Amino acid sequence: MSDLLLDCRGITKRFGGLVAVNALDLQIPAGSIHSVIGPNGAGKTTLFNCITGFYHPEEGEILLGGSHHLEFLRTDEITRLGVARTYQNIRLFPELTAVENVMVGLHARLESSLLGVLFSSPATRKEERWATEEALRLLEVVGLGGKGDGLASNLPYGDQRRLEIARALATDPKLLLLDEPTAGMNTGETASMIRFIRRLRDDLDITILLIEHDMKLVMEISELITVVDFGQKIAEGKPSEILANPRVIEAYLGRGAAEALDVRTAAAAPGAAHDATSDADADAAADTASDSGTPPGPEPTSSAGSQPDPVDEGGGSA
């Protein structure tokens, strides 16, 4: 891949004694879908915060499009350069309506002057009309058509996640950072989110950087995966490579799982990568289910049942 959209070189972010991100390199080619995975507290969100200017890394540099040094810029300047994001804990403007939330996202693209606003100049009126229409259109795009006039805080959870994406799209991003976009969604919603993210890249040409815990989604959608643990990059590669990487499995699923999986991947080694995917996924699901104490009942089965369809899709596009 030739032109890098985002190039993070050796970024380090400390909180007191804690090194949340440790000399991390990350290269995102334009037009790719790239995932960052890692256990809880690995530093994924902190990485996003460094890229978007919420935190300034102590070391390293972040280059956008080869020329802009993001590490020196303020959040609003970074946004204006075409980097938008969503948040792990949804952060909408709760007391504004959905349309207004999106219109705030359009802020940087509007240029009416104070005088134009005060005297209601034709240019301002035209721009406001455009902004309203554009906001409504973006709501349509994320599937929230007709829900624009309710307060953001009154939308159901899944709709709030979509609204956050609509608001991010309103800034006209080249690079979109999604922090666990399917957290709290059911399998149906997750499947449509996968299709939606792919459409963003395919139709709108937006490069996607994604944090996800849902392994199925990650394996299916990502072209490249970066695995982070304790702030450090421990592996990077295609989904099949990541799944076969014992270090990843150890960090991510725990030692026991790594050994169990080792046997199986060895056995299935000659087969297609798809098989490895579904195995690992089922294992991961079972693992998290037993970890969190929920009875391993219909959940893993149903996710396994819905497997073929999305995997086919993934195979088609890859």
Add this chain to the structure above:
Amino acid sequence: MSALLERGAARVGLRRGLIGGAVVLLVSLVGMVEAFAKRSIVHELLGPLGAGLPIQLLDLGQVAWIGAVLLSGFAAARELLDHGEDRPPAGPALLAGGITGAVAGAMPALLVLLGTRFDLAEVFDKARPQLYALLSWGLVERGTPSGVDAFLATILMCVLAGVVGAAVHLMPPAHRKALGVGVLTVLVMGTIQDLLQKIDFVERTAWLSGLYDALYTREGMEPLGAALLLAAASGLHLVAPGIRAARERRRGDADAAGDYGDAPPSARERTMRWLGLGGIALLLIWFPFGFGKVPADVMDLVGIYILMGLGLNIVVGFAGLLDLGYVAFFAIGAYTVGILTTTDPDVGLQFGWSLWQALPLVVLFTIVAGVILGVPVLKTHGDYLAIITLGFGEIIRILAISDALKPFMGGAQGITLIPKPFDLPEIPMPFAGNPSEALIGRLNPGIQQEIYFPILFAVIAAAYVSWRLRHSRFGRAWMALREDENIAEAMGINLVSTKLLAFATGAVFAGIGGALFAAKLGSIYPSSFGLLVSINVLVLIIVGGMGSIPGVFVGALAIVGLPELLREFEDFRLLLYGAVLVVMMLKRPEGLWPAAIVQRELQRESDATVLP
């Protein structure tokens, strides 16, 4: 008996009675009952029937304390409601009301009994014989020396009030509400008698002054007039929903077309809106001519507070930056005009400018001051911001009062001899003596020098500016800032310029308000620019509805206008503020006229509860 006591009627009555009694003691001992008693509402309440009775007239003081008991009885009855019920069972409700009244009444009754034997004035300076007379219907003076009859009369009256309050809750809700509206109308009309008296055109217009004479005696309303008014208001309220529903039904079809809040209104709606605005504008222009000097003076003050309210509404309501030193900009506006225009040879700069020449400088200085305050607080939020701005407000006041700046700002003596903005000769009325004079009065110099019109113009301009900004990218940026500063920044909003714009706009509004204030009064003193002004403005936007432009108008009328009209309230202003704020925060936190979005959400919620 047990049927009467069901649902814990006795317990409810006891508790409500204790609360009600405490309220009665409070309003009595702070002196409200006595002060309000000077304002009669209905004269000779019972007509000739009441000749021998101690109740000669209904005054506002009685309304305050008997009303508290009555409302407690009402509340007791409501507490007996089962879920989903409209009306409680009659027996227990009336019993609870009676117990409430008895318990509540026992407290003032005891106060009278004690007060006539011991001198309580050392502890409560308002515990005076006059108060005891009011609480016992005069029986302390005229009754038996032991005071037992006064004691019993007070309790009896309160039992009656409690039972009546509970009985009101037995009426069907629609009737109950209509009665409430009727009573409120009578109370309001009775209370504003003085004000009506001062309105010029009422006096000048034959039918209006006839109506006034028919409705009012010299002191309070005619009982018959009050009864008719009550009937009329209640009746209107009963039929109004039918009319409103019909109108809604007609309009509902248009709304159903799925608009989303800021959708452009239909052509008809727009004409209606413009007609309404035009009507209000005409009324406001006519106001000083029709209503005369005193009401116009009150409106001047309300207008100045509206200006400040609109400014602070931008800073606090839109942008969410809590500014407690807002009076600083008001002071800067006033002192700029004072220094530049005063004709006093001892203070100021002897420029001898007019208000109009000074105004551009007022705008400039307040923008600068807004930025000067804004820059250091860019990184602070919430409580810290509030404290810093509070300090800023005090700094300006202390500068004004300081000896060092006395040659410019006059120190504690302030600046006097600020000229009036207009100095026009009297325009002779072309139609003196004919009906037009009744309508617009005489264009006398008093009115021409009035600063009413500049204030009106400034208010309209400020409201327009607020409204334009609110619906622009700047307004949205402010609201995003208010909701979540970090995320707002991540939307590409420049926090520095956005905050500074809010501070500067707010500062200019207050500065112009201060300039007009100085020109209106002709003299300014540092004491006029204390913390209380900032608090007043903040209270009025909270009461009106945070972030709501019409709310500022409503809030200013309620918080500045009303107390100005009801001079008796002056002493209790802060107490009433506190009470109003507590009640507002509990019952109507969104304000009297909330911003459009809030209104819509509330509507939606109430729709949702009606149609599950």
